[in-house]
Amino acid sequence: MQRRQFIKAGCATIAAIGIHPFSSAKALTRKCGVKTPPLNVRRKVEGQLKAFRMHSMSMLTNKKIVIPIHYHIIHAGSEGKISEKDIAAQTDVLNKDLQPYGITFTQKAVDYYDNEDWYVADMIDHVKAKLGKDPTSCLNFYSSGLLQSGLLGYATFPWDKKDLGLMDGVVCNASTFPNGEEPYNLGRTATHEVGHWLGLFHTFQDGCSGNGDEVADTIAHDQPDYGCPSQSKQQACDGKSFSPLNNFMNYSDDQCLTELSEGQMARIKEMVGKYRPEFLVAGNDAPTTSPVASESGYQSITGEGSSDTVIGGGSEGTFAITE
Numbered sequence: 001m002q003r004r005q006f007i008k009a010g011c012a013t014i015a016a017i018g019i020h021p022f023s024s025a026k027a028l029t030r031k032c033g034v035k036t037p038p039l040n041v042r043r044k045v046e047g048q049l050k051a052f053r054m055h056s057m058s059m060l061t062n063k064k065i066v067i068p069i070h071y072h073i074i075h076a077g078s079e080g081k082i083s084e085k086d087i088a089a090q091t092d093v094l095n096k097d098l099q100p101y102g103i104t105f106t107q108k109a110v111d112y113y114d115n116e117d118w119y120v121a122d123m124i125d126h127v128k129a130k131l132g133k134d135p136t137s138c139l140n141f142y143s144s145g146l147l148q149s150g151l152l153g154y155a156t157f158p159w160d161k162k163d164l165g166l167m168d169g170v171v172c173n174a175s176t177f178p179n180g181e182e183p184y185n186l187g188r189t190a191t192h193e194v195g196h197w198l199g200l201f202h203t204f205q206d207g208c209s210g211n212g213d214e215v216a217d218t219i220a221h222d223q224p225d226y227g228c229p230s231q232s233k234q235q236a237c238d239g240k241s242f243s244p245l246n247n248f249m250n251y252s253d254d255q256c257l258t259e260l261s262e263g264q265m266a267r268i269k270e271m272v273g274k275y276r277p278e279f280l281v282a283g284n285d286a287p288t289t290s291p292v293a294s295e296s297g298y299q300s301i302t303g304e305g306s307s308d309t310v311i312g313g314g315s316e317g318t319f320a321i322t323e
């Protein structure tokens with residue numbers, strides 16, 4: 001499909017921004033749109049996790065986590081139309097980043113939707129209910145322009161899955177896929193957002209007060225880090241350590257996001273056991289083969305949307321931009 005000269009849709013007119021499929025309207029800074037849950041919800045979740053830890057940990061024995069991904073690629077002509085190769089590379093990045101922690105991803109399907117209005121929208125919650133698949137069968141992974149919000153991505157938390165239904169899932173800015181825009185072009189926004197989808201908070205959650213990210217071995221810090229360690233060394237709340245620049249749940253550039261803590265991994269396992277048990281499968285959680293190599297490829301590439309379609313309604317307000 002030929003690229004249009006102007007992308008309309010009310011909020012933005014993007015003219016002549018180049019033919020790169022990941023062009024965005026403005027320079028990006030890492031900004032994640034997850035909603036911080038209310039305190040009563042956080043207390044309830046931590047209580048449920050504690051109970052799971054006391055009574056149900058055996059269900060994790062000899063189990064590994066395998067998550068099929070259903071990609072929903074929203075694009076405007078060639079803008080944001082991520083190639084099959086780059087989608088496969090994104091799955092590869094998730095495996096490279098999280099397989100060492102016992103989480104494997106497979107590629108279940110890829111759907112493309114050519115819709116300018118959706119592509120330029122600041123968030124796409126109003127279309128998720130239309131496009132989403134059964135959240136107990138896959139991770140619904142959306143890509144769109146998110147042009148007005150400037151978000152790199154946002155995600156839902158596992159404890160909300162039952163209430164959200166088809167709204168469950170991860171959304172990433174199209175420019176964050178592999179071969180997108182530097183310095184967020186290595187696919188690690190997805191790793192970060194999937195971290196939320198598996199129950200992790202930002203490492204700077206609550207700053208130097210409150211319960212932080214609810215993980216004991218991630219050092220508390222007040223503000224997100226940007227750039228890379230050579231450019232930013234922020235002191236942590238204890239006054240003597242540095243903030244965890246390399247943690248996937250911080251805001252550093254992609255090339256410097258490389259790790260989770262043991263506590264975060266333990267939290268993910270408990271979260272999956274409690275809220276997403278459908279992704280537990282029999283087997284040792286230390287993977288021995290590459291899931292990407294063993295996958296046969298795409299199951300389907302379907303669902304061309306109509307650029308004239310506008311879907312209203314949705315569950316606006318489910319998410320809030322916290323920064």
Ligand SMILES: [Zn+2]
Nearest residue numbers: 032034192202
């Ligand atoms: Zn985030």
